[in-house]
Amino acid sequence: MIQVVEILTRNETRGRRRKKHVVSGSDEIITLNNVSKAYATGAPALNGVDLHINKGEFVFIVGDSGSGKSTMIKLLLRELIPTSGDISVMGYDLVRIRHRKIPKFRRNLGIVFQDFRLLKDRNVYENVAFAQRIVQVSNKEIKRNVPSILATVGLAGKYKAKPRQLSGGEQQRVAIARALVNRPSILLADEPTGNLDPKNSWEIMKLLEQINENGTTVLVVTHNREIVNAMQKRVVTMKKGVIVSDEEKGGYIDED
Amino acid sequence: MRISTLFYTIKQGLINIFRNKWFSLASIATIGACLFLFGLFYAIIVNFQNTVKTAQEGISVTVFFDDGISQERIEEIGALIDKRPEVSDKRFISADEAWETFKGDYLEGYEDGFTENPLVNSANFEIYLSDVSMQPALVTYLEGVEGVRRVRRSEITAATLTGVNGLVAYISVGIIAILFAVSIFLISNTVTIGIAVRKEEITIMKYIGATDFFVRSPFVIEGMLIGVIGAMIPVGILYVLYNKIIEYIILKFSILQELLAFLPVDTVFGTLFPVSIIMGVGIGFLGSITTVRKHLRV
Secondary structure: HHHHHHHHHHHHHHHHHHHHHHOOOOEEEEEEEEEOOOOOOOOOOEEEEEEEEEEEEEEEEOOOOOOOHHHHHHOOOOOOOOEEEEEEEOOEEOOOHHHHHHHHHHEEEEEEEEEOOOOOOOOOHHHHHHHHHOOOOOOOHHHHHHHHHHHHHHHHHHHHOOHHHHOOHHHHHHHHHHHHHHOOOHHHHOOOOOEEEEEEEHEEEHHHHHHHOOOEEEEEHHHHOHHHHHHEEEEEEOOOOOOEEOOOOOOOOOOO | OOOHHHHHHHHHHHHHHHHHHHHHHHHHHHHHHHHHHHHHHHHHHHHHHHHHHHHHHHHHHEEEEEOOOOOHHHHHHHHHHOOOEEEEEEEEHHHHHHHHHHHHOOOOHHHHOOOOOOOOOOOEEEEEEHHHHHHHHHHHHHHHOOOOOEEEEEEEEHHHHHHHHHHHHHHHHHHHHHHHHHHHHHHHHHHHHHHHHHHHHHHHHHHHHHHHHHHHHHHHEEEHHHHHHHHHHHHHHHHHHHHHHHHHHHHHHHHOOOOOOOOHHHHHHHHHHHHHHHHHHHHHHHHHHHHHHOOOOO
């Protein structure tokens, strides 16, 4: 636990240092102003969305398939550009950002997927070290950081295991370790419990909550009604490309 | 770039090669075949050029004079020949020298029957050329000079030598160009498959914040390594074969021995080795960089 606090306190310090880049509100880390995204065919995936998330918040984004959740995640990763509106994440203007600046921007984000997306031919240690190699951290630092973050997610003893030798919950922990090892300011989790049983789902959510308590802003896109209702966090509900509800301590709103 | 990143990139490039080993082997084999032919034609061309150069040095045009020509006129003709740029050297052979040479060559022991020099009109200039292709122009010029009775060309025709040299060069360039295109195409295919195999990994890399350079460089390294391996194999084979082939030619076609002038193996490979490696790396680089640009818009 001491290690978790240490790593996440460093995140907080980094976040504070970045404050100078933030152009919108003082503590606002994610800002969407009147954002729309239309694809070539069909109805717009997002339609005039406004969303403001402060540093250190824990936010659930819920909604049925086709509600625009995935499009929002892609916009926040700068995988997509909005058709209209403005998006600012950690002070980066994601509409006007230069292509060569995108990697630097993404290094401040941690991302966790439903299907874990681990490299199957590499062991747990290598999967996490991979994230550090990409951002060109020295081998010496990698050897120090990776065991520490694996201890944080409770996988210190399984660093040699290949993904196929791990349970779904353990694989998701590796993915979280990989997302955290570069000390991001924001953690985006896209259906992180989608492939897990209830017990593992709870453990993963507790881990995300712990990460959030130590300063990292956490955004979780989920379908898991039980967890959303139980955790009593901010809940943003989407339907057909618009935000239909945004509650400080909300629950999962049933579809009519 | 950190040293550890450089090693990581090279390691990933090597892993790529082993992951698609059959395509990598096909690319290496094609580059190998391409550079083997290049090396072979290069060796043929440089040796042929050496032969032509040696032959040129021995080729002469002989100029005979009109009967009763004065010594002054011979000297004037000599001065005109000296002015020609294609002439590297000339030698005056007097009638007496010509007779002495003839006697030595053909009449050994039977020359006593001649009381006078029968080759009294055989004084001549032996002209050596610096450029064999200019022989016809020089002959035409000399035939128009006053006081010249006859101009004799050497036995090896200049046109044949330059013609064959040019033909070999054109055929070589044509075949090599086709093979280069095939090599680049195959490397491009290998890299495309490598990208498809690693698509998941590339996506994760992009999400984590890898730069374009970091994502692309293992594939470029892969192409360049294929190029280097593809270059070293044929150069090595040619190096071993070179002397054996020359020995074989001399042994089997001894008639050619006087005609052909072979270069030593180190002279040929001093140039061929670095040129082949550079070409291999170049083909690998071109094939991979164009493909990663096309398929990896990261």
